[in-house]
Amino acid sequence: MIISxxxxxxxxxxxxxxAMLRRLxxxxxxxxxxxxxxxxxxxxxxxNAARMMLRLQDLCENDGVDxxxxxxx
Numbered sequence: 001m002i003i004s005x006x007x008x009x010x011x012x013x014x015x016x017x018x019a020m021l022r023r024l025x026x027x028x029x030x031x032x033x034x035x036x037x038x039x040x041x042x043x044x045x046x047x048n049a050a051r052m053m054l055r056l057q058d059l060c061e062n063d064g065v066d067x068x069x070x071x072x073x
Contacts, residue, residue: 009049035072
């Protein structure tokens with residue numbers, strides 16, 4: 001499964017809870033985030049975005065899904 005532009009951590013713009021993505025990777029063995037995954041570059045959103053990325057990693061690990069994160073633009 002390949003997805004992009006989640007923009008996690010930015011209120012009102014991106015994914016608000018990584019758990020909502022679980023149904024997308026059900027049955028997949030790998031999830032590739034193809035850029036713009038979390039708003040870690042912006043100091044206003046960095047802490048929340050980092051927490052969300054860690055949560056996403058935990059969810060993937062619990063579901064047996066390998067996670068690959070690629071840099072965005």
